[in-house]
Amino acid sequence: MAKTLAAISAHKHSPVDQAGLLPIQNPLRIATETAFHKTLYMPSRLTTSEGGATAVKVVAVPKPNCPVPGLPGTTLLMDEETGSVRAVVNSAELTGIRTATASALATKLLADPASQVLVIFGSGVQAYHHARLILELFPSITQVKIVVRRRSARASTLANNIATLFPTVTITLESSEEEAVAKAVETADIICTCVPSTTPLFKAESIKPGVHINAIGSYTPSMFEFPPDLISTSSSSSSSPARIPHVLVDSRSACLAESGELIAAHVTGDRLVELGELFDPAATGGAADDVDVDAVAKLRQNGVSLFKCVGIGGMDVAITRLVVEEAEKRGLGSVVPF
Numbered sequence: 001m002a003k004t005l006a007a008i009s010a011h012k013h014s015p016v017d018q019a020g021l022l023p024i025q026n027p028l029r030i031a032t033e034t035a036f037h038k039t040l041y042m043p044s045r046l047t048t049s050e051g052g053a054t055a056v057k058v059v060a061v062p063k064p065n066c067p068v069p070g071l072p073g074t075t076l077l078m079d080e081e082t083g084s085v086r087a088v089v090n091s092a093e094l095t096g097i098r099t100a101t102a103s104a105l106a107t108k109l110l111a112d113p114a115s116q117v118l119v120i121f122g123s124g125v126q127a128y129h130h131a132r133l134i135l136e137l138f139p140s141i142t143q144v145k146i147v148v149r150r151r152s153a154r155a156s157t158l159a160n161n162i163a164t165l166f167p168t169v170t171i172t173l174e175s176s177e178e179e180a181v182a183k184a185v186e187t188a189d190i191i192c193t194c195v196p197s198t199t200p201l202f203k204a205e206s207i208k209p210g211v212h213i214n215a216i217g218s219y220t221p222s223m224f225e226f227p228p229d230l231i232s233t234s235s236s237s238s239s240s241p242a243r244i245p246h247v248l249v250d251s252r253s254a255c256l257a258e259s260g261e262l263i264a265a266h267v268t269g270d271r272l273v274e275l276g277e278l279f280d281p282a283a284t285g286g287a288a289d290d291v292d293v294d295a296v297a298k299l300r301q302n303g304v305s306l307f308k309c310v311g312i313g314g315m316d317v318a319i320t321r322l323v324v325e326e327a328e329k330r331g332l333g334s335v336v337p338f
Helices: 002-013 092-110 125-137 153-165 178-185 252-258 260-264 293-299 313-330
Strands: 030-033 037-048 051-062 073-078 085-090 117-121 143-148 170-175 190-193 212-215 247-249 272-274 305-308
Touching: 002 037, 002 092, 002 272, 002 313, 037 313, 051 313, 073 092, 073 313, 085 092, 085 313, 092 125, 092 212, 092 293, 092 305, 092 313, 117 125, 125 143, 125 153, 125 190, 143 153, 143 178, 153 170, 170 178, 247 252, 252 260, 252 272, 272 293
Parallel strands: 117 143, 117 190, 143 170, 190 212, 212 305, 247 272, 247 305
Antiparallel strands: 030 037, 037 051, 051 073, 073 085
């Protein structure tokens, strides 16, 4: 994931290929609406040392009145030579994995390595993969607090699944009532918000010094997971510093266009650092290789760090190509002639 994000961030400085095309093409998503869903379309083309790949992911995000639960998603991977469809992939699980991988990378760079308490908002696929990956990276964590609107079967299943994977970690379900949220958040070393919320999930004064926040559930200008005053300057003085002066993002342009929190706080591009910019795109290693330590220090400037991710198509292309190539090697999946 570090290599993919580094390549995406570096594409503005990349020369065109022999056909005169940019090696990375990552346009902003477009959307259509039905009575029960908002459907997102995310096309992208990604060229790395492994070759080029083109894909489009279609995700139907349910509205509150949707009678059927779930987040259906499909990715079409195209054949680079013929232009025909190479594979059709159920992307619901892959989306959770790729987003959690980016968050885990950010958390490894910015969070306290001795973190003990993880607080997660949400009970879906994203919440599960965020918990799983962060617990693998931080064996110091002893508590996971899952904040949910109600103690549903899905929430209980999530808690049980995490407890099965990490039997020494205490897993609890917490209420989303304001007082309960404040008590949970004030103990957190790491917070993951995995909810497409239209109102902030917690108050700025509730967090403690040193906390790291991954905000990945909201993706439109009308959505808010964290309070914008965490990243805004004082309304009484434009020169007053923000609580979090610099924000780590998956894509500067996408977050400026789609993150409700950044838009409401009037955050400008010079205050954003792309996750891919922290790495050398030519490096072959992972998160520990060729990291921009000065940029990391800037992101930790006031002790509280934040990663905002709205999701970009290049991430979907990379993970889909990886899965399809592995499936082809193993003879998995169904071949449909057309």
